[in-house]
Amino acid sequence: MAKYIVGLTGGIGSGKTTVANLFAELGITLVDADIVAREVVALGSSGLEQIKAHFGDKICLASGELNRAALREIIFSDKSQLEWLNNLLHPLIRQTMLQQVQIADSEYVILVVPLLFENGLDRLVNTTLVVDVSPELQVSRTSQRDNVAPTQVEHIINSQISREKRLQQADAVINNQGELAELQSQVALLHDKYLAQASLYETKHND
Known part of the structure; x- marks a missing residue:
């Protein structure tokens, strides 16, 4: 459809x-890229698992959730890490947004x-x-x-x-x-x- x-x-x-x-x-229906960007790295998501495998457990808070401040620090001081992260997240975000568009009923x-x-x-x-x-x-x-x-x-x-x-x-x-x-x-x-x-x-x- x-x-x-x-x-x-x-x-x-x-x-x-x-x-x-x-x-x-x-x-x-609204599909918000900022909300989707949070969803693809939420606890239990494959996005978060891949980030953890790449950067190690230090990238997570005690709760297991993503430590955004720690991640920001790494990617702002290292262009290649920012590129790696973008290559992981952009396709995930795009795919999730399009899935949400398809199930919208407005x-x-x-x-x-x-x-x-x-x-x-x-x-x-x-x-x-x-x-x-x-x-x-x-x-x-x-x-x-x-x-x-x-x-x-x-x-x-x-x-x-x-x-x-x-x-x-x-x-x-x-x-x-x-x-x-x-x-x-x-x-x-x-x-x-x-x-x-x-x-x-x-x-x-x-x-």
């Missing part, structure tokens, strides 16, 4: 989660992926939706939300695809500079559009 997939992305602090939740309130599915374009995951979707805000708002929202220094947020923004490039690759853009009501009306319009597109897509691919 072919599913119509909307790839939702945006820079840090743009309000992706808020937008995704508004679609969820309209009955649309008319279309929203794939929430912070690094949609950076990791080439836009190839998995039918259309892309970017949540956009000014860099100034990104910095102030994120530093307040995560209680971190503005310079740290700027560093993260600079490590992501540029705002211009992201907007160029977007099929649709949601402006999240304003009030919640404004956001809700943008989501409602897009929801109607995606329902129509999903219906056409399904007719074409499931005959």
Whole structure:
């Protein structure tokens, strides 16, 4: 059964989660890359077992769960280890996301992926939706939300695809500079559009 997939992305602090939740309130299933990334290394997962076999038991907490801080320390000081980890996790994450898409029972599915374009995951979707805000708002929202220094947020923004490039690759853009009501009306319009597109897509691919 072919599913119509909307790839939702945006820079840090743009309000992706808020937008995704508004679609969820309209009955649309969300598949979130960040949640899936945690699931594929959860206790008892083959992902965690492979990480343990590679790095040794020191990579786990006393509970047996992944010690993320210890892992982060290793991969940030060693590029080859980061590459090894990405080669393990990216296919697992992609496969799990696609499995979740297939079992979703809404008319279309929203794939929430912070690094949609950076990791080439836009190839998995039918259309892309970017949540956009000014860099100034990104910095102030994120530093307040995560209680971190503005310079740290700027560093993260600079490590992501540029705002211009992201907007160029977007099929649709949601402006999240304003009030919640404004956001809700943008989501409602897009929801109607995606329902129509999903219906056409399904007719074409499931005959």
